[in-house]
Amino acid sequence: MTRLTHFIANQDVVPASGAWLPVYEPATGTRYAEAPDGDARDVAMAVDAARAAFPAWSTTPAATRSRILLDIADRLERRVAEFAQAESRDQGKPVALARDLEIPRAAANFRYFATKILHESTECFRTDSLTSGDRALNYVLRQPRGVVGAISPWNLPLYLFTWKIAPALATGNTVVAKPSEITPYTAWMFGELCREAKLPAGVLNIVHGLGPKVGQAIVAHPAVTTITFTGGTSTGAAIAAAAAPHFKKLSLELGGKNATIVCEDVDLESALSTIVRSAFQNQGEICLCGSRILVHRARLKEFCDRFIDESRTLKVGDPTAPDTDVGAIVSRQHLEKIQSYVALAKLEGGKVACGGGVPRLLPERCRNGWFHEPTVIVGLAPNCRTATEEIFGPVVSIHGYDTHGEAVAIANGTRYGLAASIWTRDIDRAHRMAAKIDSGVVWINTWMLRDLRTPFGGMKDSGVGREGGDDAMRFFTETKNVCVGFRES
Ligand code: TXE
DSSP: OEEOOEEETTEEEOOTTOOEEEEEETTTTEEEEEEEOOOHHHHHHHHHHHHHHHHHHHHSOHHHHHHHHHHHHHHHHHTHHHHHHHHHHHHOOOHHHIIIIIHHHHHHHHHHHHHHGGGOOOOEEEEEOSSSSEEEEEEEEEEEOSEEEEEOOSSSHHHHHHHHHHHHHHTTOEEEEEOOTTSOHHHHHHHHHHHHTTOOTTSEEEOOSOIIIIIHHHHHOTTEEEEEEESOHHHHHHHHHHHGGGTOEEEEEOOOOEEEEEOTTOOHHHHHHHHHHHHHGGGGOSTTOEEEEEEEGGGHHHHHHHHHHHHHTOOBSOTTSTTOSBOOOSOHHHHHHHHHHHHHHHHTTOEEEEOOSOOSSOOGGGTTSOOOOOEEEESOOTTSHHHHSOOOSSEEEEEEESSHHHHHHHHTOSSEESEEEEEOSOHHHHHHHHHHSOSSEEEESOSOOOOTTSOBOOEETTEESOBSHHHHHHHTEEEEEEEEEEEOO
16 A cells, blocks of 8 residues: 655655655545544654745746746656556546646646746836825835745545646745645656656655644744635635734636526537536546536526436546446535535435436445436525535536526626536627626636636635636736835936
8 A cells, every 4th residue: 555755855754743644546536545644743844845945946047947847847747647647546536637638737827937037027116206206216126025835625526736836836836735635646757757857855845644733733823825716615714714913925726607698599409518528527526617507598408408418427436447337426525515405405305307316237346335426406595504504526407597687696606616608609798797797706607618828716605715817926926116216317
């Protein structure tokens, strides 16, 4: 059984506690590795390493930082098959999804920020004093903030891990990162890549363990100036409360309950497969999945029939099989949460129109794994718990609406505000609706077409702050105004 280690100052470090956490393969329900059960002592060691590395890394020329980060991206791309297999075994997602999308995107995170820092500029303002002949040039410096704490979840393990680490390192910070204890494996492999690419010791440190121990210690450490977190809304609230008295800079990417709005003039022929994918990709364990589908009543029956037919064609099964569409649920506990929501939906008056249980006909290897069928629920009120709380699994509800104003009101009727998609041929209407929807991203006739230059984040209880593109560059730097006076005569 593989024993993972912390990665601190480029060394493999065993936990100070001497204790280990089990790591499971969701597709089989078996324990296949152990990860360090880290604690505040390991975090302190990692923060010391990050502090020691900061002066040199923060003054390393951007071109040199860029070269090292690009080398990491190259190495990851060369080993994409190996990382994809490991990600799938650890998380339950289909290998093909990890291989074709997520691991390449993790490399793209590094490639994008490694090259972005080569082309940065800052503002400069010429200032004239009203009362004297003084003149000045005010210019803006954006400097790295020091040690960044990066805490990431289990749904897109390496992709979200690198989404945080790449801009933090590119802008000259050093990092103490914690992957989810549920999916630690590819983060462990990633440390090895960084060592091979000769990332200087202490620039990136990876500490494994439980949120309330390792995560909390990162947030509480006085030398960690900046926290970037993706995960559950209640965890985000705890982190915000712990960080506030120390005035740490925070970026919180939290949960979502995203509306998919299908208008009466939708081109269903071309839209259907993407709408189905938006519901069930990665077993619905993506914060951007569309889990509430709002359909104009003129097309409701037709949409339901076709959506359900298409959902039934999805193959649920062994994540290693090349034709698997929906893999395993990340943990037994999470499967039970999903099942409890299907039971709740029935209590709330919903009808399970498709799926609803554990798939039959799983291959022998997966008999003890954690699986859930793609599930479609109809007949629910749009304001009930099932339709407004985040389930984070392969479960969607479909609701009818009569006017576009009503669709927007339903879309906005949850505590979340992460994403939405609108499906229509009337682009003027789509623009009007997009402006009124309270979410950080609105897709029109597409879904998950991500561009690393765009701002990413949520409104309301879906988070605080934006990352991606220039927003990430600003988040991970401190802005300083330097005013240089001069006289013209
Ligand atoms: O999140 P947690 P989990 C949502 C989704 C899911 C729920 C719980 O609804 O069901 O969150 O998932 C660390 N101080 N999303 O359990 O617990 C933890 O160890 C500091 C949405 O994964 O929030 C892990 O590394 N850190 C999301 C990370 O926080 C703490 C993606 C996330 O764990 C901590 C995943 C603490 N007190 C889940 N407690 C999205 N928006 O993408 C835990 N952690």
